[in-house]
Amino acid sequence: MTDMERRGRATEAFFGRRKGKALREQQAETLNSLLPAFLIDLSAAPPEPLTSLFPVPVERLRLEIGFGGGEHLIHRALDTPSTGFIGVEPFVNSMQKLLSRIGETGASNIRVYNDDATQLLDWLPDGSLDQIDLLYPDPWPKRKHWKRRFVSKTNLDRFHRVLKPGGLFCFASDIDTYVNWTLIKCRDHGGFDWIANNAADWLTPYEGWPSTRYEAKARREGRSSAYLTFRKI
Numbered sequence: 001m002t003d004m005e006r007r008g009r010a011t012e013a014f015f016g017r018r019k020g021k022a023l024r025e026q027q028a029e030t031l032n033s034l035l036p037a038f039l040i041d042l043s044a045a046p047p048e049p050l051t052s053l054f055p056v057p058v059e060r061l062r063l064e065i066g067f068g069g070g071e072h073l074i075h076r077a078l079d080t081p082s083t084g085f086i087g088v089e090p091f092v093n094s095m096q097k098l099l100s101r102i103g104e105t106g107a108s109n110i111r112v113y114n115d116d117a118t119q120l121l122d123w124l125p126d127g128s129l130d131q132i133d134l135l136y137p138d139p140w141p142k143r144k145h146w147k148r149r150f151v152s153k154t155n156l157d158r159f160h161r162v163l164k165p166g167g168l169f170c171f172a173s174d175i176d177t178y179v180n181w182t183l184i185k186c187r188d189h190g191g192f193d194w195i196a197n198n199a200a201d202w203l204t205p206y207e208g209w210p211s212t213r214y215e216a217k218a219r220r221e222g223r224s225s226a227y228l229t230f231r232k233i
């Protein structure tokens, strides 16, 4: 697929807002100065090996789709410097926030993409990622909008193609219909095993979990969360 074709269908899986409050001058400056250095250029072929996207040596590659405030991404990146993190987020204000945190912390194991994650997924080579995190994706709670949910047969095919054998897909949500939806879609897909060792597993946050802004909001509103882990067969 050419870059034009990839960008030509920009809204395949993104139905949200791209802009919020106007950025203050200094925020816009951060965005404009840092984004070019960290942005993955999909018009170029993926480098070989893909780990050379990063200026530091990394052993594992992990993708976070829709990083929102970026608190989880930054936390994991600082915690695991030997992993290269790719963060995707089309919402400009969130991208600005993450880049500003990258500037403050000096994290050098992060690269970003600022549009629909399906475009990045289609660019990635087969079997290139160790893990994909989809944390609190837009829930689309109304039945008539369920088809907008990021978890779909097509996107699970994408995950399956880009994950290494045994690679992980982690999904967290506070919306029970979305949790059920994801369990059923992954079961029907057939290319993933749900890893749950005991009944409490799916209610137990991931190891080292720092939480996210969206999760905090769900808690305040009285909703608990499920944390699912699937392994590529």
Ligand SMILES: C[S@@+](CC[C@H](N)C(=O)[O-])C[C@H]1O[C@@H](n2cnc3c(N)ncnc32)[C@H](O)[C@@H]1O
Residues within 6 Å of the ligand: 013, 014, 015, 016, 017, 065, 066, 067, 068, 069, 088, 089, 090, 091, 094, 115, 116, 117, 118, 135, 136, 137, 138, 139, 150, 212, 213, 214, 215
């Ligand atoms: C409900 S928010 C959750 C944000 C964050 N993960 C958290 O837990 O606080 C979902 C995020 O996914 C992003 N998003 C929605 N569709 C996307 C897509 N197709 N590709 C990449 N990001 C997407 C939205 O812009 C939004 O920031």
